[in-house]
Amino acid sequence: xxxxxxxxxxxxxxxxxxxxxxxxxxxxxxxxxxxxxxxxxxxxxxxxxxxxxxxxxxxxxxxxxxxxxxxxxxxxxxxxxxxxxxxxxxxxxxxxxxxxxxxxxxxxxxxxxxxxxxxxxxxxxxxxxxxxxxxxxxxxxxxxxxxxxxxxxxxxxxxxxxxxxxxxxxxxxxxxxxxxxxxxxxxxxxxxxxxxxxxxxxxxxxxxxxxxxxxxxxxxxxxxxxxxxxxxxxxxxxxxxxxxxxxxxxxxxxxxxxxxxxxxxxxxxxxxxxxxxxxxxxxxxxxxxxxxxxxxxxxxxxxxxxxxxxxxxxxxxxxxxxxxxxxxxxxxxxxxxxxxxxxxxxxxxxxxxxxxxxxxxxxxxxxxxxxxxxxxxxxxxxxxxxxxxxxxxxxxxxxxxxxxxxxxxxxxxxxx
Amino acid sequence: xxxxxxxxxxxxxxxxxxxxxxxxxxxxxxxxxxxxxxxxxxxxxxxxxxxxxxxxxxxxxxxxxxxxxxxxxxxxxxxxxxxxxxxxxxxxxxxxxxxxxxxxxxxxxxxxxxxx
Numbered sequence: 127x128x129x130x131x132x133x134x135x136x137x138x139x140x141x142x143x144x145x146x147x148x149x150x151x152x153x154x155x156x157x158x159x160x161x162x163x164x165x166x167x168x169x170x171x172x173x174x175x176x177x178x179x180x181x182x183x184x185x186x187x188x189x190x191x192x193x194x195x196x197x198x199x200x201x202x203x204x205x206x207x208x209x210x211x212x213x214x215x216x217x218x219x220x221x222x223x224x225x226x227x228x229x230x231x232x233x234x235x236x237x238x239x240x241x242x243x244x245x246x247x248x249x250x251x252x253x254x255x256x257x258x259x260x261x262x263x264x265x266x267x268x269x270x271x272x273x274x275x276x277x278x279x280x281x282x283x284x285x286x287x288x289x290x291x292x293x294x295x296x297x298x299x300x301x302x303x304x305x306x307x308x309x310x311x312x313x314x315x316x317x318x319x320x321x322x323x324x325x326x327x328x329x330x331x332x333x334x335x336x337x338x339x340x341x342x343x344x345x346x347x348x349x350x351x352x353x354x355x356x357x358x359x360x361x362x363x364x365x366x367x368x369x370x371x372x373x374x375x376x377x378x379x380x381x382x383x384x385x386x387x388x389x390x391x392x393x394x395x396x397x398x399x400x401x402x403x404x405x406x407x408x409x410x411x412x413x414x415x416x417x418x419x420x421x422x423x424x425x426x427x428x429x430x431x432x433x434x435x436x437x438x439x440x441x442x443x444x445x446x447x448x449x450x451x452x453x454x455x456x457x458x459x460x461x462x463x464x465x466x467x468x469x470x471x472x473x474x475x476x477x478x479x480x481x482x483x484x485x486x487x488x489x490x491x492x493x494x495x496x497x498x499x500x501x502x503x504x505x506x507x508x509x510x511x512x513x514x515x516x517x518x519x520x521x522x523x524x525x526x527x528x529x530x531x532x533x534x535x536x537x538x539x540x541x542x
Numbered sequence: 543x544x545x546x547x548x549x550x551x552x553x554x555x556x557x558x559x560x561x562x563x564x565x566x567x568x569x570x571x572x573x574x575x576x577x578x579x580x581x582x583x584x585x586x587x588x589x590x591x592x593x594x595x596x597x598x599x600x601x602x603x604x605x606x607x608x609x610x611x612x613x614x615x616x617x618x619x620x621x622x623x624x625x626x627x628x629x630x631x632x633x634x635x636x637x638x639x640x641x642x643x644x645x646x647x648x649x650x651x652x653x654x655x656x657x658x
Contacts, residue, residue: 250634297652297653298628298629298630304631
């Protein structure tokens with residue numbers, strides 16, 4: 127094999143199996159940072175050796191064993207910390223690892239990515255750190271890519287990642303699936319992180335580009351992985367269904383000129399029917415478990431939209447009913463806002479405005495631009511142009527995404 | 543692995559009445575007993591309020607003795623526990639049961655550094 131072929135093979139191996147190797151080593155070390163360093167070093171060694179030695183029988187196992195040796199050496203070099211020396215000794219005692227090197231594929235390595243997910247999404251880390259760690263360790267995105275996706279300087283993102291890895295190590299955040307008593311809460315935390323990643327891709331909050339498809343696809347991939355590692359969890363299925371329903375509309379959400387198209391105006395024949403079909407199937411699987419949850423309800427709402435051949439045929443009463451239940455489970459002002467919009471379609475603009483006033487009564491929507499967009503739309507349909515115009519002006523002022531602001535500005539101009 | 547649970551009172555300087563202490567102390571006793579039963583207890587101490595504190599500092603090479611601190615925040619360290627726990631999750635389980643949470647204090651969980 128020529129060196130470029132080896133390089134290609136090593137890169138493919140890295141893309142496919144690095145997360146799995148990192149997961150195993152991070153768990154053994156209790157240290158994500160050291161694990162990543164050691165795995166990266168092992169891949170570098172592979173690039174040096176394999177052109178001459180050829181591919182080992184089980185490349186992933188070779189990587190893991192090499193990385194483990196590197197990690198032991200690094201621990202040994204530390205001057206301080208009896209615990210580190212003890213850890214090095216334990217790791218060494220486990221060499222050669224309990225990996226069946228005669229099996230030529232990655233399945234010979236234990237899959238501990240679920241444990242890694244729970245560590246990356248630990249509630250003791252800041253939400254933005256959980257998002258960054260998950261993208262880095264499980265989606266394999268580089269720090270530069272994550273920084274670009276979240277519109278922060280690379281140095282800031284690098285520091286965020288370093289800080290949270292240090293916290294995992296120093297505070298001994300466990301690389302474990304939580305016990306049953308805590309599982310629902312912790313799994314909801316993981317789902318929230320994945321949903322945030324998806325939303326960052328879908329509704330980029332600032333800057334020129336509206337949709338970062340890659341992040342959406344990464345979020346879907348990670349949610350599929352979570353479902354594979356932890357099957358029969360209805361909320362994981364609900365989340366996957368919600369993402370697929372939403373992503374099915376990606377092609378028509380933005381028109382040829384790069385402008386936003388509202389749900390009502392979208393050409394539904396161009397929704398990705400196969401993806402929406404999969405979303406339905408996934409939601410049906412979730413429903414079999416007989417326990418609802420916020421993500422299943424949001425997916426069910428998306429399903430009602432997907433089932434309407436035209437916007438006018440939307441079963442708004444069904445959507446209001448789903449929002450009623452969602453509001454019970456997740457009583458947030460944003461859910462109340464979305465419910466008010468649905469009420470506006472189901473019962474009329476006046477009822478919608480009343481529901482909207484109730485949703486905004488505690489002041490938490492005061493700086494939330496979608497609230498003013500909804501208010502403008504309901505006021506317009508209720509025939510109150512002055513209120514509609516004022517609300518749109520406020521929405522324009524509050525919107526950070528350039529494309530969305532341009533879209534609102536045009537609507538405002540149409541009024542004048 | 544050891545963790546310190548730092549109890550931060552949020553209510554400004556409090557002087558509790560005898561009756562209040564009578565109510566609080568048994569709860570902390572029970573908490574300490576629970577920690578001991580699980581072999582998690584290392585040490586613990588309640589602290590007198592900051593009004594009793596004296597602070598030493600070096601100022602321009604000179605030792606200075608100061609009354610206070612009279613912190614601008616109302617938050618003050620009211621006491622601590624040191625516990626043995628294998629992971630942060632285990633330490634958090636102990637912290638969750640700390641009676642201080644019931645009377646409005648925050649409990650900060652910090653690993654104790656291994657300096658061996």
